[in-house]
């Protein structure tokens with residue numbers, strides 16, 4: 397049985413390590429060939445705008461846009477309401493949301509083909525630790541056919557993330573060092 401405090405303590409430790417890495421390193425997440433090869437014209441790719449020291453997926457989103465993909469960003473109302481993905485074009489207006497987020501102002505909900513996913517921690521089996529609100533866990537359950545790609549700094553990898561019944565693993569993780577991918581996906 398996984399104790400709630402295990403995840404809480406791991407989250408706190410990993411956020412601190414991520415903050416340190418972001419202040420000391422001048423790393424960037426660039427699009428690996430294996431990511432670009434999966435992009436097709438007309439796909440919907442959801443990105444996110446980094447909070448604090450999160451890895452920035454901007455160059456992955458730019459590669460997707462160059463390959464004719466449509467972009468979207470997450471929109472949350474609060475911790476309890478399910479997250480939605482709203483269409484967004486680079487340069488479109490953003491509005492302040494909860495948790496210091498900047499969010500799209502439109503109301504065009506889209507179905508994702510590729511979900512670029514922020515995370516607090518991951519392991520080699522591509523289990524993911526998030527903010528603890530289960531926003532992405534619920535999205536993964538709702539869109540099982542979307543390609544689930546985590547975006548992170550390499551220092552966010554740990555030997556094992558405690559998993560629970562509802563956790564849906566990622567299929568790839570892209571860091572400043574490249575892409576980890578599950579062979580079958």
Ligand SMILES: Nc1nc2c(c(=O)[nH]1)N(C=O)[C@@H](CNc1ccc(C(=O)N[C@@H](CCC(=O)O)C(=O)O)cc1)CN2
Nearest residue numbers: 411444445446447448450470472495514527529531532
């Ligand atoms: N950049 C980004 N956008 C995102 C997420 C995310 O993790 N990162 N989300 C993922 O679900 C959704 C927003 N949900 C969130 C849920 C909880 C917290 C939260 O508890 N934040 C902490 C501080 C986090 C930190 O220091 O890194 C807080 O406010 O105390 C943030 C976002 C959608 N957009």
Ligand SMILES: Nc1ncnc2c1ncn2[C@@H]1O[C@H](COP(=O)(O)OP(=O)(O)OP(=O)(O)O)[C@@H](O)[C@H]1O
Nearest residue numbers: 524525526527528529530531532533534537562563
């Ligand atoms: N698919 C789901 N539907 C409804 N509730 C869920 C679902 N998945 C998880 N939860 C609830 O959300 C809580 C937080 O889950 P968890 O700690 O795994 O979040 P997380 O994966 O770290 O966060 P996130 O996905 O937002 O980044 C759990 O205690 C669980 O009760």
